Amino acid sequence: MPSPLPDPLPVRSLTTADAAAYRALSAGAFGGRFDLTPEEAAAPLSPGQSVLGIDSSAMLAATGAADGGGADGGGGDGVLAAGARILHHGIALGGGRARSGGVAGLAVHPAHRGDGLFGAMVDAVIARCDAEGMPFSMLFASNPEIYRRHGYQVVARPESLVVPLVDLQRIRPVPGRRTLPVTAATMPRLRALYTELTAGDNGMLRREGPHFPEGLPGGGWEAVLLVGEDGTDRGYASWTRRRPGPGTAEGRELEVHEVLGRDRDDLRALLRVLGTWSTLVEELRLRVRTEDPVLDVLPGGRARRASDAVPLVLMRVIDTAAALAARPAPAGVHGALRLIVEDATVPPGTCRAAGAFDVVAVGGQIRVLAQEPTEAAASADLDSLGTVHLDVHAASLLLTGGRSLADARRLGLRAEADDPRAAALLDALLAGPRPSVLDAF
Known part of the structure; x- marks a missing residue:
């Protein structure tokens, strides 16, 4: 039987000194690099987040004492038994906004699994969100049941569509609209559009603060800005052109992140721009909101859901x-x-x-x-x-x-x-x- 958890549980805030230990825990659970360069190891933890952890040595000492065997001679020193990050986000609430703690990287070391640390860490995350004035907590999960036990509820199912480019080719030009490339100079206009056009949504991140730097996203990200004849910014489309790789079907390497516009004509004009990719790719992958207006504008009726599984969005008040x-x-x-x-x-x-x-x-x-x-x-x-x-x-x-x-x-x-x-x-x-x-x- 698992040893009883110490009361109170020794959850503490992690610091720069814990960067290597947390990286090792996270990489062991989710994959990635175990090693840190000296510069990475000395760097402070990223702003805009709270990082919690439980020392393995503290758990071994507590459970060893409970079992009558004492500590293990320091075998847990420098190792985290469990850890999690809480990202400080803002979300849209039907015209308002609220702070939300985004839970990421919650992991338990294999040596301590089955001892109840996962549930204890979730409770600690919830308590920290409350202490830091966050009315909500949000996370992504492929297995929602383990989080439902702690009050989280599935609220959204992220979805992407596969759209044949030949359908978008047939969209006629929209009068009074022109497009501009998004550069470092025009990126603030795109961000302002995103904030305005999603303000009435529920759950959408506000894309502010350290998690969303002001510059261009990079990594092959591109976008066009749609402008009306009066000079008003009307919408934008953003995408990344992927190179074919293992498991990537030829002709499906255009990943469209979002298409946002003020009205149907704006959406049609942006979809027509995407249709110009038809000489290079056969289909695009389009990420959509749950009740996305673009769904009512897509022509042809041949768009289909992408077949790969996507983690569910869970929220907790x-x-x-x-x-x-x-x-x-x-x-x-x-x-x-x-x-x-x-x-x-x-x-x-x-x-x-x-x-x-x-x-x-x-x-x-x-x-x-x-x-x-x-x-x-x-x-x-x-x-x-x-x-x-x-x-x-x-x-x-x-x-x-x-x-x-x-x-x-x-x-x-x-x-x-x-x-x-x-x-x-x-x-x-x-x-x-x-x-x-x-x-x-």
């Missing part, structure tokens, strides 16, 4: 009140309800997802008040419409946006309302497109 307050209330929507969230997936006090929350929508804002429902309604001159009960999985799904209480119930999650008006109000407050994430980490 960390702070329910902050997650609600980060989102604007739709125009004309007002009312008050009591929201009760239950969370039995983490130890009490790990985060602020669970509790009773008085939610008031008025004046285009969502306010969360720690008062009795009648007092909350009176303070906003509104009548309380009832109570909604959610488990943490339903809360994580719904607070990310774009889904209804009925959607949560169809997934077997607890999403109950004692008054249909309360359900309708919460659905209205959390409306918008279904969540999408185009960036991987």
Whole structure:
């Protein structure tokens, strides 16, 4: 039987001195280089992240003492038993924005697997996200069940389409549009377009801060900027031209990262630009959002889903009140309800997802008040419409946006309302497109 975990668990923040140990742990779990150059070993950890770990020596000492055998003579020195990174991201929430902790590189050393460290590290990540003021946590997983045990919920399935270039060849020119190459000088205009055109989405990363440097991405990345006849930036398309390699089908080496435009004509003009690749490649791979407007513009009807598996996007609510307050209330929507969230997936006090929350929508804002429902309604001159009960999985799904209480119930999650008006109000407050994430980490 595994030895009991020490209480409290010796999770600590990692520093530059731990770079080699964390690199070894990560490379052993996910592949990659074990060795660091002297410059890499001396470099500080990248900004915009929190890195957590558990020393192998601490675990061996604790479990050795518990087993009556003492420590192992220092065999765990300089080795991490477990580690994880929390990337500090911003995400779009239907016109608002919230901070989100992106979980990456969570790994347990083979010598310590089966001892419960994976779950303990997930709990530690959740607690750190809460301590650092992140209302959400996000991660990618091919096996979501191991994270669902800790309150994470699948919210999106990243998707790419394979599109025959011959279909795009047939798109006629769009009057009043011209394209410019994206350079270091025009890259800020592209970033501004991305921020503007995805602001109403749910879940999309804001692409700000140290994880998204201001310059050109590099690595073969290219893009064109679409400009209207009045000089207004209308949209852009970005792609990478891949060289054929092992496992890459000939003629399918154009990877289109995104096609964003203000209207259908903009999208058609950008797809026509992509169609000019037809003399060099047969098909392109197009990354799309869950409810991407480009899906309604693609001609020909022969686009098909890419066959390779893509990790699912999971979200977890960390702070329910902050997650609600980060989102604007739709125009004309007002009312008050009591929201009760239950969370039995983490130890009490790990985060602020669970509790009773008085939610008031008025004046285009969502306010969360720690008062009795009648007092909350009176303070906003509104009548309380009832109570909604959610488990943490339903809360994580719904607070990310774009889904209804009925959607949560169809997934077997607890999403109950004692008054249909309360359900309708919460659905209205959390409306918008279904969540999408185009960036991987």
